[in-house]
Amino acid sequence: MNITNVFNSSVGKKFIMAITGLALFLFVLLHMLGNLQVFLGAEAINRYGAFLQGNVELLWPARIGLLVLVVLHIWAAIKLSAENKAARPVAYANYNPTAASYASQTMLMSGLIILAFIIYHLLHFTVQVPAVNFTHKSFVELHDAKNQHDVFAMLILGFERPVVVLIYVIAMFLLFLHLSHGMQAMFSSLGWKNAAYAPMISRFAVVISWLIFAGYVIIPISVLLGYGHGYLVEHNYLQEVAK
Numbered sequence: 001m002n003i004t005n006v007f008n009s010s011v012g013k014k015f016i017m018a019i020t021g022l023a024l025f026l027f028v029l030l031h032m033l034g035n036l037q038v039f040l041g042a043e044a045i046n047r048y049g050a051f052l053q054g055n056v057e058l059l060w061p062a063r064i065g066l067l068v069l070v071v072l073h074i075w076a077a078i079k080l081s082a083e084n085k086a087a088r089p090v091a092y093a094n095y096n097p098t099a100a101s102y103a104s105q106t107m108l109m110s111g112l113i114i115l116a117f118i119i120y121h122l123l124h125f126t127v128q129v130p131a132v133n134f135t136h137k138s139f140v141e142l143h144d145a146k147n148q149h150d151v152f153a154m155l156i157l158g159f160e161r162p163v164v165v166l167i168y169v170i171a172m173f174l175l176f177l178h179l180s181h182g183m184q185a186m187f188s189s190l191g192w193k194n195a196a197y198a199p200m201i202s203r204f205a206v207v208i209s210w211l212i213f214a215g216y217v218i219i220p221i222s223v224l225l226g227y228g229h230g231y232l233v234e235h236n237y238l239q240e241v242a243k
């Protein structure tokens, strides 16, 4: 198959979805492990943040790569969904939704909501828009004793508001739904799924997706339950939280 066929055929688009999905999954896994360093304390996560921010030659190619992956993944999803509809203009007479899993029917919808979450998330922690983070001051101004960006304080302040925690938990649940089905589809599209391994692959996809959900939501939930609060009091950061 040549490169034009990859972009024009259905099989090619499924391949693009699977490969970009796999790469995005690896990002989600690495980002989660990076974020979990918040439980090692302010020094560890601030050092990690300074390392990422300081490596511009690593940061920008990674950001551009991620953007290309997201664009290709969404483009292939929309095209494939339109092609499926065109191939079956009249809905099945006896369509039985219980036959297909709930997650598989909601892939396009969960994917688009995750995209909206990513835009919100970038405004929250990367662009650091005060109106989004519910503080008077931009997170950019938070610095620790070593004059590094205080990522620890930013994360704790960022989840001081229960409504923000709720947005994250809902988005992470949609990510769970999306990943648990998406990973199974990826194994099929790459030809790694056969009848003998299918049940094992399904179980693996669901378990790993729950682990991703847990690894992410544990951060905002712990903050809501008081984790890191002492640090904010100690550094007089609490007055930053908008009343």
Ligand code: HEM
Pocket (backbone or CB within 6 Å): 028, 031, 035, 049, 063, 066, 114, 118, 121, 122, 125, 126, 151, 155, 168, 175, 216, 217, 219, 220
């Ligand atoms: C509790 C959950 C999460 C936390 C605490 C978190 C934390 C962060 C932080 C602190 C940053 C800013 C890094 C910086 O610029 O200094 C960031 C950036 C980012 N996050 Fe998350 N994140 C979470 C979930 C997610 C999820 C689920 C996704 C994707 C589906 C995601 C995608 C991104 C992306 C694309 C960036 C931008 C990276 C960059 O170019 O700087 N995050 N996240």
